[in-house]
Amino acid sequence: MSPDLEIQIIAVIVAVACSLPGVFLVLRKMSMMSDAITHTILLGIVIAFFLTESLTSPLLIVGAAIMGVITVFLTEVLNNTKLVSEDSAIGIVFPLLFSIAIIIISKYAGSVHLDTDSVLLGELAYAPFDRLELFGRDIGPKAIYSMGTILIINLIFIIGFFKELKIVTFDPALATILGFMPSLIHYSLMTLVSVTAVGAFESVGSILVIAFMIGPPITAYLLTDDLKFMIILSALVGAINGVLGYQFAVYFDVSIAGSMAVMTGVVFLLVFVFAPKRGLVTMIRRRKSQRFEFAEKSLLFHVYNHEGDSDERVELGVDTIQNHVNWDKNFLNKIMKTLKEEKKVYIEDGIVKLTKEGRDFAIKSYEEIVSEF
């Protein structure tokens, strides 16, 4: 395998592994927690390193996972006092734990082979150099296997507890009543986020971990209304971001992790603007057509309410109606033109009148609006 391909495979595995718990972080409105966890786990790693004096010990992952859970726990304790809001609580806990890690590292910089730059930004380009050997044979970069394992764990958790994750996220009160223990699911998910982050940031850095955890899920959220599909779609979007980002980095000869994070933002923006149902363009178009439709109806209601009245000539006069609906002249003309084309109104003797279809339509629309509760 070429290093080129290996890097992309690693990126895809990391992206998919991150997107799985990421979906639930986004739905639980805990996006910023990923930011905190990806940083504070460093303290767990540093402490575990001092205990084991090894950079390869699996205890490093355990330490990171514990620190991730501690981060969530401390945030919740602060938040539950009602003295501090959740985002402020994150703002206190995260820098505190992260800085302790940084101080320890800088104090023992000489003896610790941990450097803060690589933690924040990672270096995917070096990942292929770190090989895994089995019985003396090279079987590929280590990152593929470590992240692959994490990906499988995440998949098992999400598939196995899909129903539980769904109800706990949507309606924690009902989940509690039915015996599903929301806090157990919650902390399991947070442990998973921590383990995923520690596995991923070694190769891609914590900034990209955040981008991979949050970007694809919110992109998918704009594209679908189905939870299962949202999970599949965010894995797909994550993988695409990884590959596109790598191509971009090679083409412009720039940072790989940086390019992938940028791609995540670009793909999100494209979807945000052009998504078929929830995109900005659709929304603006829909709002415009709704405004138009609404104006048509209200004009019909106005005519319906005043037809045959003694002041009909004033209320519905071709030249005076504008004062009554209080619209811009051009807008009124446009609406009138459409209504005439649709044969809902006609002009007789300088007065706007309803056709039979127009009257039926007005009555029907009114009933629809009233029954729409």
Place this chain on the structure above:
Amino acid sequence: MKKNDYIIKVEDMTVAYSTKPVLWDIDLDIPKGVLMAIVGPNGAGKSTLIKAMLDLIKPVSGKVLFNGESYKEHRKHIGYVPQSESVDWDFPANVLDVVLMGRYGELGWFKRPGKKDKDLAIDALEKVGMKEFADRQISQLSGGQQQRIFLARALVQDADIYFMDEPFKGVDAKTEGAIVELLKELKNRGKTLIVVHHDLQTVPEYFDWVVLLNRQIVKVGPVEEVFTDENLNKTYKSTGQILKR
């Protein structure tokens, strides 16, 4: 149920948020098969009372017994309809998904809902007049429709006891009528219903049992005995709220 007339017993329950007591020394016996309203002024602790009975909030003292047993043995038989604004309606799910959640308790851990559960969910949707909305995105529902969905979800639980937190909030007159019909039908099938209610005027028409609550139980019993002007004045006097009755 043998000789035990009371399906739910609340004994000496006090509930506090941080250090501020919200409910004082609640003693409450709820007989089987009543359609009961919990009424009281704003801040009287109506929602808190049902949440504490359901163990969603830990009481400072006291206990709740369902058929003489603790809540945990009974959770499968308890249905809950929360206030509709308590959840995020932009969650990626359709109407059927939400109603199916009512089956999760019966299914337990790991097991997925199957065809039978879906059929039950569709039946429940039909009962609340929302069958044709099964595939509808929940974000597109009106307030009244959301309330009906929650009701359908409680129906598929096929519980013995139903707790409902203001099921008439934000619904139109037609939906309110439909919900009342449903509640009465459940009662006639021997279910016990405990409903947080806001509108004093409709209490005698909708309910047969009532709790007047203002941090403490002011009075509890059959509507025709307990729901008197005198008792209502006692319940609402500390608030200065004007009675529309």
